[in-house]
Amino acid sequence: xxxxxxxxxxxxxxxxxxxxxxxxxxxxxxxxxxxxxxxxxxxxxxxxxxxxxxxxxxxxxxxxxxxxxxxxxxxxxxxxxxxxxxxxxxxxxxxxxxxxxxxxxxxxxxxxxxxxxxxxxxxxxxxxxxxxxxxxxxxxxxxxxxxxxxxxxxxxxxxxxxxxxxxxxxxxxxxxxxxxxxxxxxxxxxxxxxxxxxxxxxxxxxxxxxxxxxxxxxxxx
Amino acid sequence: xxxxxxxxxxxxxxxxxxxxxxxxxxxxxxxxxxxxxxxxxxxxxxxxxxxxxxxxxxxxxxxxxxxxxxxxxxxxxxxxxxxxxxxxxxxxxxxxxxxxxxxxxxxxxxxxxxxxxxxxxxxxxxxxxxxxxxxxxxxxxxxxxxxxxxxxxxxxxxxxxxxxxxxxxxxxxxxxxxxxxxxxxxxxxxxxxxxxxxxxxxxxxxxxxxxxxxxxxxxxxxxxxxxxxxxxxxxxxxxxxxxxx
Numbered sequence: 446x447x448x449x450x451x452x453x454x455x456x457x458x459x460x461x462x463x464x465x466x467x468x469x470x471x472x473x474x475x476x477x478x479x480x481x482x483x484x485x486x487x488x489x490x491x492x493x494x495x496x497x498x499x500x501x502x503x504x505x506x507x508x509x510x511x512x513x514x515x516x517x518x519x520x521x522x523x524x525x526x527x528x529x530x531x532x533x534x535x536x537x538x539x540x541x542x543x544x545x546x547x548x549x550x551x552x553x554x555x556x557x558x559x560x561x562x563x564x565x566x567x568x569x570x571x572x573x574x575x576x577x578x579x580x581x582x583x584x585x586x587x588x589x590x591x592x593x594x595x596x597x598x599x600x601x602x603x604x605x606x607x608x609x610x611x612x613x614x615x616x617x618x619x620x621x622x623x624x625x626x627x628x629x630x631x632x633x634x635x636x637x638x639x640x641x642x643x644x645x646x647x648x649x650x651x652x653x654x655x656x657x658x659x660x661x662x663x664x665x666x
Numbered sequence: 667x668x669x670x671x672x673x674x675x676x677x678x679x680x681x682x683x684x685x686x687x688x689x690x691x692x693x694x695x696x697x698x699x700x701x702x703x704x705x706x707x708x709x710x711x712x713x714x715x716x717x718x719x720x721x722x723x724x725x726x727x728x729x730x731x732x733x734x735x736x737x738x739x740x741x742x743x744x745x746x747x748x749x750x751x752x753x754x755x756x757x758x759x760x761x762x763x764x765x766x767x768x769x770x771x772x773x774x775x776x777x778x779x780x781x782x783x784x785x786x787x788x789x790x791x792x793x794x795x796x797x798x799x800x801x802x803x804x805x806x807x808x809x810x811x812x813x814x815x816x817x818x819x820x821x822x823x824x825x826x827x828x829x830x831x832x833x834x835x836x837x838x839x840x841x842x843x844x845x846x847x848x849x850x851x852x853x854x855x856x857x858x859x860x861x862x863x864x865x866x867x868x869x870x871x872x873x874x875x876x877x878x879x880x881x882x883x884x885x886x887x888x889x890x891x892x893x894x895x896x897x898x899x900x901x902x903x904x905x906x907x908x909x910x911x
Binding site: 508 | 755767784
């Protein structure tokens with residue numbers, strides 16, 4: 446009964462990683478219960494803890510929240526990372542949803558069939574370089590502020606940093622043509638809560654390795 | 667320059683630039699999408715439920731989409747896009763969240779919003795299955811439909827039946843109409859088009875459906891001639907896919 450949020454998921458990034466990032470950026474300590482085998486997921490289901498029989502699930506403020514976006518919206522709202530009014534929220538939502546599309550592409554790469562992997566990754570990196578990063582470079586250029594919306598840290602900045610780092614894992618020079626995103630990345634990485642999350646030993650999860658896939662499929666199938 | 671055009675529905679003031687209509691001063695939201703349900707339908711539903719009249723610019727060819735892109739109107743080169751309150755909003759959830767917030771369909775506080783979001787996101791997962799069903803190849807349709815109906819009747823509909831049973835209210839959250847109720851009705855009706863007796867085991871959802879369908883704004887949206895789109899016909903599928911290819 447520590448009062449800390451409890452995250453229920455497999456020991457992998459998947460759909461929980463953006464939740465870990467946002468809690469960390471907000472300076473909120475949390476606990477994790479890892480699903481290691483199918484029975485662990487089954488138990489959560491039969492306990493009635495999962496509204497739609499799925500994880501992620503986060504125990505927070507007396508609720509058992511499911512659905513990644515619902516969880517992220519709640520955390521962002523609670524910790525003032527969701528803008529100051531409807532119009533700022535609209536901008537934040539647009540940016541976050543675009544980043545979610547890109548992140549989905551990157552995340553799905555490791556589960557592609559072997560003969561499709563290269564093409565899939567090339568498409569993801571192409572989208573990053575031509576559809577998504579230019580948008581955020583331009584946003585920063587147009588207003589000249591440190592943060593994407595309202596001159597204040599929001600979840601959009603956290604998701605952008607998370608996505609930049611994930612893309613760089615596949616292509617280290619992904620930001621070569623985006624000087625403002627480079628300085629954004631440096632600034633954000635230096636903020637105390639985020640700097641701590643980027644240290645070894647933090648709850649931040651490493652990229653998915655192929656050898657982990659069979660066990661994960663066993664849990665979720 | 668601003669030009670007054672006299673349409674059969676009444677005069678409309680349009681911004682005319684070059685030889686194209688570039689903006690509209692009616693103040694109504696303008697929806698840009700193909701003439702299908704797809705990812706725009708929940709937005710049509712929500713605006714209608716909120717009693718907000720809107721206009722639609724229908725994309726008919728790939729060139730229509732390309733033009734929006736080259737004009738710089740699409741933040742991520744994609745539709746749906748909705749012109750509203752001086753913004754060109756993209757991303758379905760961003761658009762829905764804005765409309766819900768503006769028209770008080772998003773609960774009264776963070777915890778109500780959390781419930782609404784959970785319900786809406788679950789329904790969005792179901793809706794994602796349903797909206798793609800129209801475009802599946804013929805040989806996959808039967809299996810796809812079986813999967814949709816299985817998820818609907820075993821994973822999603824029971825949740826909402828129980829929510830209504832547990833609190834006994836007319837609406838899902840906070841005893842007040844919210845976007846969750848609108849999405850639930852939209853998905854129930856679409857499921858019924860695929861399987862008319864899909865609500866057989868869900869008496870509270872049946873009365874929910876009847877009550878919701880009778881609310882004035884929604885009743886109007888359910889009449890023929892409203893912006894509500896039909897299920898896409900097989901013959902129209904290739905033209906639609908060509909727009910997005």
